[in-house]
Amino acid sequence: MTLRIVEIFGPTIQGEGVLIGEPTVFVRAGGCDYRCSWCDSLHAVDSRYRHDWLPMTPEAVMAEVERLSGGLPLTVSISGGNPAIQDFGPLIALGRTKGYRFACETQGSIAQPWFADLDTLVLSPKPPSSGENPDWDRFAQCLEAAGPARAVMKIVVFDDADYAWARDAHARHPELPLYLQPGNPEVDPDQPVDLDVATARLRWLIETVTGDRWYTPRVLPQLHVLVWGNQRGV
Ligand SMILES: C[S@@+](CC[C@H](N)C(=O)[O-])C[C@H]1O[C@@H](n2cnc3c(N)ncnc32)[C@H](O)[C@@H]1O
Ligand SMILES: Nc1nc2[nH]cc(C(=O)O)c2c(=O)[nH]1
Ligand code: SF4
Ligand SMILES: [Mg+2]
Numbered sequence: 137m138t139l140r141i142v143e144i145f146g147p148t149i150q151g152e153g154v155l156i157g158e159p160t161v162f163v164r165a166g167g168c169d170y171r172c173s174w175c176d177s178l179h180a181v182d183s184r185y186r187h188d189w190l191p192m193t194p195e196a197v198m199a200e201v202e203r204l205s206g207g208l209p210l211t212v213s214i215s216g217g218n219p220a221i222q223d224f225g226p227l228i229a230l231g232r233t234k235g236y237r238f239a240c241e242t243q244g245s246i247a248q249p250w251f252a253d254l255d256t257l258v259l260s261p262k263p264p265s266s267g268e269n270p271d272w273d274r275f276a277q278c279l280e281a282a283g284p285a286r287a288v289m290k291i292v293v294f295d296d297a298d299y300a301w302a303r304d305a306h307a308r309h310p311e312l313p314l315y316l317q318p319g320n321p322e323v324d325p326d327q328p329v330d331l332d333v334a335t336a337r338l339r340w341l342i343e344t345v346t347g348d349r350w351y352t353p354r355v356l357p358q359l360h361v362l363v364w365g366n367q368r369g370v
Contacts, residue, residue: 138191139222140166142180144200145369150213151360153258153290153315155239158211161201163227165216169245172266174294176323176366180217194227201236209235211255218242220278225250241290243268244275252283259312260290261305263298265319272308279309288312293341294319306352314353316341320361329365 146161166189168181179185192200201212212231214224220242228238228250239256251257261275262268279287289312291302298319306314318337322329338357345355364370 137223137226138193139197139224139227140186140189141192141197142166142185142189142217143369144197144204146204147210148370149359150211150239151358151363152317153356154286154288154313155211155213155256155258156356156359160211160213160239161204163197163201163212163214165214165219165222165224167221168216168218169221170218170243170262170266170268172262172268174266174292174319174321174323176320177215177217178323179368180215194230197227198230198234198236201231202234205236209237211237211239213239213241215241218246220246220248220251223248223250225253228253242278243270244278245271247274247277247281249281251278251281252285254282254285257282257285257287258290259287260292263291263293263301263305265294265298266292275309279312288315290315290317292317292319294321296344299341299344302353303350316345316353316355317358320358320366323366325366325368327366329361331362334362 142164144163147159150158150160164180166180237255240254241258244259244261261270293299293316318341342355
């Protein structure tokens with residue numbers, strides 16, 4: 137059994153959401169059932185890049201994670217692409233025997249039994265600006281599959297319509313801790329990120345939430361983007 141792997145990198149810090157700042161090794165899976173207009177990881181989505189994806193056994197993935205982490209357990213974040221189109225159960229089982237913890241980032245379109253083996257499931261349903269239209273029944277199936285794993289919701293907000301949509305999404309799932317992050321409009325890895333633009337977008341989101349007296353979500357930047365821009369592998 138092999139997994140389609142785009143890249144394995146770290147240790148770095150988790151730059152987004154509930155685990156922000158946490159030392160992390162990332163395992164990026166190839167392939168996605170969505171095509172978000174502003175996807176910052178097209179190299180893991182578009183089949184144009186698939187010749188760069190490596191078939192790897194769970195043992196080989198874990199060996200690379202251990203090499204990068206110096207053999208000391210930390211949090212492994214499985215992202216993509218949508219990792220839920222593959223079976224990460226054997227990798228998680230193997231990593232657990234060595235003391236590693238696991239988180240997964242997915243949009244909530246495909247449920248997997250192995251979600252229950254995670255420590256943290258980050259569900260990131262896509263707002264209107266993405267051009268995708270989430271299926272809330274499937275989203276609920278993902279939550280059900282998570283079982284004992286901690287599930288949280290992270291929503292990217294580009295504009296007022298996304299913000300209103302995020303409020304509705306929270307109303308559907310008030311039980312999920314909610315994290316909002318401003319959208320990054322500049323995702324070309326070869327172009328620098330304009331920090332003034334990033335700061336202005338973050339300020340707008342904070343002021344929108346507080347101005348609305350909405351005290352539920354945590355508003356966070358993409359910390360890695362502030363530090364490294366759109367560079368890959370960080
Ligand atoms: C690249 S995705 C991979 C995992 C999964 N496909 C998903 O979308 O949740 C990881 C996270 O990056 C977020 N993201 C992608 N492009 C972004 C952008 N341009 N600005 C801000 N966040 C973005 C996604 O919403 C998701 O929360
Ligand atoms: N540092 C860092 N934090 C991240 N959080 C989510 C990421 C992703 O691309 O899934 C990501 C990433 O690529 N790097
Ligand atoms: S679901 Fe995630 S990986 Fe897939 S296109 Fe959207 S942001 Fe990119
Ligand atoms: Mg990213």
